Amino acid sequence: MLYAGFMSAALPPFPKPQEALDAPELLQVGSGTEVDEPCLRADAARNRARLLDAAGRLAAEHGAAALTMEGVAAAASVGKGTVFRRFGDRTGLLAALLDHSERKFQAAILSGPPPLGPGAPPVERLRAFGCALLRRSIDELDLLLAGEPSAERRHTFPPRRFLRSHVALLLREAVPDADTELLSHTLMAYLDAALLHHLTEQCGLPPERVRAGWLDLVARVTRTDPPA
Amino acid sequence: MLYAGFMSAALPPFPKPQEALDAPELLQVGSGTEVDEPCLRADAARNRARLLDAAGRLAAEHGAAALTMEGVAAAASVGKGTVFRRFGDRTGLLAALLDHSERKFQAAILSGPPPLGPGAPPVERLRAFGCALLRRSIDELDLLLAGEPSAERRHTFPPRRFLRSHVALLLREAVPDADTELLSHTLMAYLDAALLHHLTEQCGLPPERVRAGWLDLVARVTRTDPPA
DNA sequence: TTACGATCCGGACCGAGGTCCGTTTAATTT
DNA sequence: AAATTAAACGGACCTCGGTCCGGATCGTAA
Known part of the structure; x- marks a missing residue:
């Protein structure tokens, strides 16, 4: 991955807020492929996708400002806890929504x-x-x-x-x-x-x-x- | 007042968020005196003072980040609604705490x-x-x-x-x-x-x-x- | 296929910001 | 001094972000 995988993956027990990988300098690691979120369990991956999809739709429809974590959870037919476990907090979820554009931008800069x-x-x-x-x-x-x-x-x-x-x-x-x-x-x-x-x-x-x-x-x- | 009376005074019924007085340009209005909060009712003025005092003490003691509206209200022996009526919201309260320093700074610039x-x-x-x-x-x-x-x-x-x-x-x-x-x-x-x-x-x-x-x-x- | 441990799920729960509205009180008028 | 009214009060209430933990599920190994 380019580097942008900042809203990492599994945060062990749960309370552990995902630590950003600090980026020594702007040293990009190889592979620009989209496969990241290293080895997420099947249900977790499915829910993650559902959540991003739901969040994207809701944001497009009512504006990102109106996004609520509970609303996204409900729209994705998923428990609220799941949203927080996956994305840490609201800014993490929003960052994930921006991730695609972020990566494209970084790629354009680096190569x-x-x-x-x-x-x-x-x-x-x-x-x-x-x-x-x-x-x-x-x-x-x-x-x-x-x-x-x-x-x-x-x-x-x-x-x-x-x-x-x-x-x-x-x-x-x-x-x-x-x-x-x-x-x-x-x-x-x-x-x-x-x-x-x-x-x-x-x-x-x-x-x-x-x-x-x-x-x-x-x-x-x-x-x-x-x-x- | 110099101008800084931004966290105004009585916001009529209550829900009306205090509108800032827009400052045409940096046109200071006369009188640098401290008497502002135009014609606040006696109890209101007393509570306002109590609240600012309590907020100041709490902020000094536990850090401004730890300030809660309910905490300030309690420390001032005042209802929570009173805090919001007076200061609008959290940022309004904090702005009020900064008001003195703000005015001094503006005065130094203007004159x-x-x-x-x-x-x-x-x-x-x-x-x-x-x-x-x-x-x-x-x-x-x-x-x-x-x-x-x-x-x-x-x-x-x-x-x-x-x-x-x-x-x-x-x-x-x-x-x-x-x-x-x-x-x-x-x-x-x-x-x-x-x-x-x-x-x-x-x-x-x-x-x-x-x-x-x-x-x-x-x-x-x-x-x-x-x-x- | 069964058993087992790690991972994940979900919703009850909590705290804090912000709102509402019935009640109280300060100023004013008569 | 009593009546009047606009303003202020206060705390119940709502929403939403964030946490917890008992229970369900997945992946794996036997």
Whole structure:
């Protein structure tokens, strides 16, 4: 698996909250196949699928914000405990719903065609990264907002860590003598789902302006010229 | 009042969630006196004080994260409904606890001595703003984290709006032909409580480095030279 | 096929945020 | 001082996220 299998599998007795696999760096392990959830028992796998299906339908129908754990359980004809055992908590369930899109995005970054994938100069990759993430986030805004982790966990959430590490990597190439750890947080913050929601849906900014803002921000942060 | 009276007063029947007073721009209304909560009934004012006192004590003792509305009500010898009528919801209560510090900060910006207050060149004010806000936020990190509004409300929360408007104002002076609305969001994001918590408490970065990061960020965003 | 242990299931249970509404009380009017 | 009324009170109540644990099921090994 690429790496994104963050909402792991069987958490032993149950209370054990699934520990994220920490991602040493953005070191992807081989195999981009979809077969994961290592050796889940047959009934467990079936219920997991049912739950994701039900959750997806409910989210599409009533909005992700209206998703309740009990509702999903009921719609999947499964006990409530099962939902929590499988996904840990609400954010875990939402993360699982986003997993597919997450993996695709990570794959595009790690091994897709430039400028998003390897091969282009770092600043160009940064620009592409932001534009691509903006598109994806707007697509999945509902799920992203509903699934946002609590303030304490937000920055340790594996998907976000991965993306931030990637930005930090590119920044190290582009501006070697800056504090790229900190700058990467700044850049990621611009792409934050809550901010995006505020700008596009609450303030009504056109996505194009947000996109332009990203290109400008990258230019300023890297002290380069904006693209023509 | 300065403006910060965001967790207003009497919300008529009760269900009516207190509407924030929207702050046209950062137009402070006269009178910096502490007498606000316009014409609260005697018992209401007494209970409000009791509640804030109890909440403050409990937060100091067990941490703001452990604050429960029922606990505060009990500690103040008051019904639970009273807490919600007065403060709307949990974030409202926490905001009220932060109100004093908030007002002081706003006053320093609007009419305090430079470089935080008026009189210094905009870039210098920006630097001072960030450093001051970093200090304050680290001081109040507990309350800030516990009181963080939900993703949908985060960017419309009056205190944050005020600060962001201020940054946007300074940016308009410093870099007139940039998209200062968007840049102000970027700058504010660097000062976000959750990020600060992550950097200082989860990653163990020294505050000094975070501070340096701010100065560097301001320099990049405004395309100026970092201060000596 | 039976037996057995690990895994999983499900729903009762708990705590906390938030709402409702019948009752009480502070301010005002007569 | 009594009457009036708008506001405040308080706690029962609801919902929902999250936990627990006795019982059912799966996979496996004999």
